[in-house]
Amino acid sequence: MARTAYGYITPENLALFTDLYELTMMQGYYNQSHNPTATFDLFFRDLPPNRGYMVAAGLEQAIHYIETLSFGERAIDYLTEHGFDEEFLSHLATLEFTGDVRAFPEGTPVFANEPLLEVTAPILQGQLLETVVINQIGYQSLIATKAVRMRDMVRRHGDGQSLVDFGSRRAHGSDAGVKAARAAYIGGFDGTSNVASGELFDIPIYGTMAHSWIQSFETERAAFETFVDEYGDESILLIDTYDTVAGAKIAREVAAEKDVDLSGVRLDSGDLTALSKEVHEILEETDIFISSGVDEFKIREFLTNGGIGAGFGPGTALVTSTDAPKVEGVYKLVAVERDGAMQPSMKLSTGKVTYPGAKSVRRVERDDEYHHDILALQSEDCNGAEQLVSVVEDGTLVYEFPDLQSIQEHAMRTLSKVPPTVRKLEDPDSYDVRISPDLDTQTSVLRRQLERQLT
Amino acid sequence: MARTAYGYITPENLALFTDLYELTMMQGYYNQSHNPTATFDLFFRDLPPNRGYMVAAGLEQAIHYIETLSFGERAIDYLTEHGFDEEFLSHLATLEFTGDVRAFPEGTPVFANEPLLEVTAPILQGQLLETVVINQIGYQSLIATKAVRMRDMVRRHGDGQSLVDFGSRRAHGSDAGVKAARAAYIGGFDGTSNVASGELFDIPIYGTMAHSWIQSFETERAAFETFVDEYGDESILLIDTYDTVAGAKIAREVAAEKDVDLSGVRLDSGDLTALSKEVHEILEETDIFISSGVDEFKIREFLTNGGIGAGFGPGTALVTSTDAPKVEGVYKLVAVERDGAMQPSMKLSTGKVTYPGAKSVRRVERDDEYHHDILALQSEDCNGAEQLVSVVEDGTLVYEFPDLQSIQEHAMRTLSKVPPTVRKLEDPDSYDVRISPDLDTQTSVLRRQLERQLT
Numbered sequence: 007m008a009r010t011a012y013g014y015i016t017p018e019n020l021a022l023f024t025d026l027y028e029l030t031m032m033q034g035y036y037n038q039s040h041n042p043t044a045t046f047d048l049f050f051r052d053l054p055p056n057r058g059y060m061v062a063a064g065l066e067q068a069i070h071y072i073e074t075l076s077f078g079e080r081a082i083d084y085l086t087e088h089g090f091d092e093e094f095l096s097h098l099a100t101l102e103f104t105g106d107v108r109a110f111p112e113g114t115p116v117f118a119n120e121p122l123l124e125v126t127a128p129i130l131q132g133q134l135l136e137t138v139v140i141n142q143i144g145y146q147s148l149i150a151t152k153a154v155r156m157r158d159m160v161r162r163h164g165d166g167q168s169l170v171d172f173g174s175r176r177a178h179g180s181d182a183g184v185k186a187a188r189a190a191y192i193g194g195f196d197g198t199s200n201v202a203s204g205e206l207f208d209i210p211i212y213g214t215m216a217h218s219w220i221q222s223f224e225t226e227r228a229a230f231e232t233f234v235d236e237y238g239d240e241s242i243l244l245i246d247t248y249d250t251v252a253g254a255k256i257a258r259e260v261a262a263e264k265d266v267d268l269s270g271v272r273l274d275s276g277d278l279t280a281l282s283k284e285v286h287e288i289l290e291e292t293d294i295f296i297s298s299g300v301d302e303f304k305i306r307e308f309l310t311n312g313g314i315g316a317g318f319g320p321g322t323a324l325v326t327s328t329d330a331p332k333v334e335g336v337y338k339l340v341a342v343e344r345d346g347a348m349q350p351s352m353k354l355s356t357g358k359v360t361y362p363g364a365k366s367v368r369r370v371e372r373d374d375e376y377h378h379d380i381l382a383l384q385s386e387d388c389n390g391a392e393q394l395v396s397v398v399e400d401g402t403l404v405y406e407f408p409d410l411q412s413i414q415e416h417a418m419r420t421l422s423k424v425p426p427t428v429r430k431l432e433d434p435d436s437y438d439v440r441i442s443p444d445l446d447t448q449t450s451v452l453r454r455q456l457e458r459q460l461t
Numbered sequence: 462m463a464r465t466a467y468g469y470i471t472p473e474n475l476a477l478f479t480d481l482y483e484l485t486m487m488q489g490y491y492n493q494s495h496n497p498t499a500t501f502d503l504f505f506r507d508l509p510p511n512r513g514y515m516v517a518a519g520l521e522q523a524i525h526y527i528e529t530l531s532f533g534e535r536a537i538d539y540l541t542e543h544g545f546d547e548e549f550l551s552h553l554a555t556l557e558f559t560g561d562v563r564a565f566p567e568g569t570p571v572f573a574n575e576p577l578l579e580v581t582a583p584i585l586q587g588q589l590l591e592t593v594v595i596n597q598i599g600y601q602s603l604i605a606t607k608a609v610r611m612r613d614m615v616r617r618h619g620d621g622q623s624l625v626d627f628g629s630r631r632a633h634g635s636d637a638g639v640k641a642a643r644a645a646y647i648g649g650f651d652g653t654s655n656v657a658s659g660e661l662f663d664i665p666i667y668g669t670m671a672h673s674w675i676q677s678f679e680t681e682r683a684a685f686e687t688f689v690d691e692y693g694d695e696s697i698l699l700i701d702t703y704d705t706v707a708g709a710k711i712a713r714e715v716a717a718e719k720d721v722d723l724s725g726v727r728l729d730s731g732d733l734t735a736l737s738k739e740v741h742e743i744l745e746e747t748d749i750f751i752s753s754g755v756d757e758f759k760i761r762e763f764l765t766n767g768g769i770g771a772g773f774g775p776g777t778a779l780v781t782s783t784d785a786p787k788v789e790g791v792y793k794l795v796a797v798e799r800d801g802a803m804q805p806s807m808k809l810s811t812g813k814v815t816y817p818g819a820k821s822v823r824r825v826e827r828d829d830e831y832h833h834d835i836l837a838l839q840s841e842d843c844n845g846a847e848q849l850v851s852v853v854e855d856g857t858l859v860y861e862f863p864d865l866q867s868i869q870e871h872a873m874r875t876l877s878k879v880p881p882t883v884r885k886l887e888d889p890d891s892y893d894v895r896i897s898p899d900l901d902t903q904t905s906v907l908r909r910q911l912e913r914q915l916t
Contacts (some may be wrong), residue, residue, distance in 0.1 A: 008599050012472075012475070012526060013636075014475075015523060019657050019661070022637050023657040026656040026666045026667060026668030027654065028668075031670055032667075038691060040687065041676065042806075044673070065465065082659075088659075088666065136630065138635070141629060141638060175596050176595070177600075178633035178634065178636075179632075180478050181468075185633075201481050202474050203468075213483075213485050214482050216483075218501070218794035219486050221797065221808060232489065232493050246810045248891060248914070249809065249812075266781040275812060276811035326786045329785055331781045331787075334782045339672065339677065340670070351676045353702045355702060356730045431518075447605055461702070
């Protein structure tokens with residue numbers, strides 16, 4: 007079978023994970039000696055339906071990509087075959103990022119039009135980054151947000167139930183599987199079932215058993231007995247293969263017979279709220295874990311209807327963010343060097359206007375709650391706490407990435423400051439993001455100037 | 462920065478891309494010397510909303526995984542740290558797949574409950590595969606299906622418009638980016654903008670230019686001129702940065718001035734149908750390419766309203782299958798060796814019943830159209846053409862994977878045989894999948910037998 011049959015994206019071919027037009031433009035910039043410094047903003051023009059905020063995530067992966075970016079032999083060979091010029095490819099082969107990056111720290115709530123990432127670099131470099139940074143930051147932010155919505159429901163209606171990502175098999179490919187686990191952890195999850203994510207990101211891993219274990223034995227009782235023989239007190243038994251209530255009784259008998267305190271039982275089908283109560287009657291001291299179709303709405307329903315559970319295992323809904331499977335991150339040129347100075351830039355495309363210029367995001371709190379943000383020019387004097395931190399300067403990493411645990415703590419702390427009406431699961435209020443006077447003026451002036459050129 | 466900051470799934474850690482419970486169960490099977498032969502079916506219990514069929518895809522990746530699966534040092538070290546037994550891990554370190562796999566060829570329409578993949582192997586091996594095979598086949602089938610829906614609209618309402626995947630940046634991670642490109646190609650696309658997919662899977666790559674190219678020059682005209690200087694007749698100019706109609710006129714002037722026949726212009730915002738007609742008035746001989754929010758519904762609307770376009774570049778809607786972002790593939794034990802013979806097996810979990818036993822899928826045609834399928838026991842004598850082919854026997858690959866082009870041709874041929882009412886974009890009819898007499902009897906008998914055990 008060919009080397010590429012599985013189709014891995016690895017350090018060897020990651021540089022090719024880009025849209026062809028980025029390389030086409032880069033060659034044009036190179037050959038035409040047009041390489042001005044440019045500033046690009048990565049932002050969400052609109053938030054997905056029923057999202058009053060998004061949680062920033064994926065920065066570490068985006069920066070790692072930027073810092074280690076390189077076109078090796080395999081990439082250069084492919085581009086040679088596809089007609090790129092030798093001289094441009096020689097330049098590409100030695101390309102390194104020499105610019106600046108500012109960003110929202112991971113785990114921080116962000117709102118529409120706020121730059122999650124701002125890149126200032128020679129346009130040839132800045133252009134190339136577009137595809138990967140949107141891909142990584144967009145997806146992880148989508149999932150961190152979905153995770154936070156679930157954790158928020160547990161915080162409001164529950165008593166510290168655990169949340170574990172069970173979604174790998176339904177994620178959109180293997181990268182989504184591991185990145186969802188990471189993003190979910192940022193969003194307040196306790197861990198993942200995905201072993202590779204555990205190894206890659208040092209996330210706690212959890213697991214129980216599948217129906218196939220039960221079915222592979224002649225009886226459910228024999229299956230439970232064998233598992234308990236193997237795992238003792240650590241056993242979590244899946245009790246819904248044939249009949250959940252009957253399964254709970256057998257689990258109780260097996261635990262008694264083998265003299266173990268089960269770590270728990272798992273319910274994976276049926277009316278989970280009602281069944282959890284019935285099972286609790288039978289297994290009073292045993293933790294009940296809930297899987298199957300779990301999302302933030304199901305968690306709320308389960309908890310507010312008196313369901314009894316020690317933890318939830320969301321899967322598909324988490325890793326595909328099923329109710330809102332996309333967030334349209336864009337990476338737009340907002341300023342470009344002209345005659346030796348940075349000039350604001352924008353496009354006028356219908357319905358797709360961007361705010362020009364390098365920016366500052368100021369967040370103003372009142373009574374320990376976020377009150378409003380101000381989207382301003384970077385140079386502007388403004389109230390509120392600056393949200394963007396400097397991550398890379400002149401190509402050098404100047405930011406110390408927090409460990410995931412710290413990012414999670416930051417996410418939980420900042421989540422508490424998002425107004426409850428903005429955190430609503432359905433029809434949340436819009437958070438107040440104000441445009442600063444200078445940014446507003448700059449936008450109007452530039453718009454008029456561009457419109458004049460049209461006539 | 463740590464080696465794992467980007468978090469790649471590579472041959473080195475792919476074996477860990479599994480749910481912890483698979484390994485927990487495998488250790489249990491191993492230590493308890495319980496390793497019967499088992500048959501697992503991968504199938505979709507229900508098709509997603511508004512899907513009358515799914516197109517099978519991802520088999521080659523799933524099989525490559527199965528055939529090359531290995532736990533290397535890095536994986537074994539991690540599992541050692543996480544408390545797995547040394548003896549079991551020694552076994553794991555030498556594990557190779559020795560079983561059989563049957564499957565639907567890629568590009569074939571499949572329906573609910575039909576096994577896309579059937580694995581028969583010692584349970585310890587068969588169990589491990591679950592996470593990756595669902596992940597790869599589930600996602601690629603979802604996207605191949607989405608792509609086919611778009612190609613189907615072009616076949617019905619258009620005149621051979623090209624379709625190019627522009628979705629990488631909005632895909633759920635990098636693996637989704639490249640696998641979406643592959644699946645879209647299977648589903649009738651002409652190519653992708655993703656360079657890595659081109660290199661990995663030998664898919665044609667396409668690209669134009671971004672708004673940033675335009676904005677980086679003082680005027681749109683200067684931007685067009687410079688691009689045309691670089692790329693001549695191959696230029697495709699993006700004309701909506703400031704005003705689409707004005708952009709078209711400038712493009713015409715630049716083409717005349719530079720004496721080139723533009724390869725095309727791209728529209729990326731506004732009322733695309735109306736604008737395409739206006740632009741066609743200005744640039745009669747120039748191909749118009751349409752991007753921005755393209756999906757099968759937009760394509761239908763554009764073409765039936767007389768929009769003028771030579772090609773479409775679907776992005777987010779394609780790679781996230783936005784209207785149906787999940788398909789719940791399951792991998793269920795359907796038979797297990799007991800007393801030396803394979804016995805059918807099923808669970809009774811509410812709403813999640815499976816058909817027991819190794820199966821055959823027969824497809825019956827009438828007048829060159831699919832009429833009904835029969836889901837039967839593998840051993841049963843039945844009408845219709847067998848859909849499952851043997852792919853791996855005793856661990857050895859016995860199937861020659863067609864190249865992607867051939868898979869696409871197969872997909873286009875078989876799509877034409879799916880009844881039009883089943884192919885409808887909204888509220889499609891259910892295709893008739895019949896349960897064979899023997900499978901029906903076996904299901905009822907086993908169900909009664911299991912229910913008797915409960916009482």
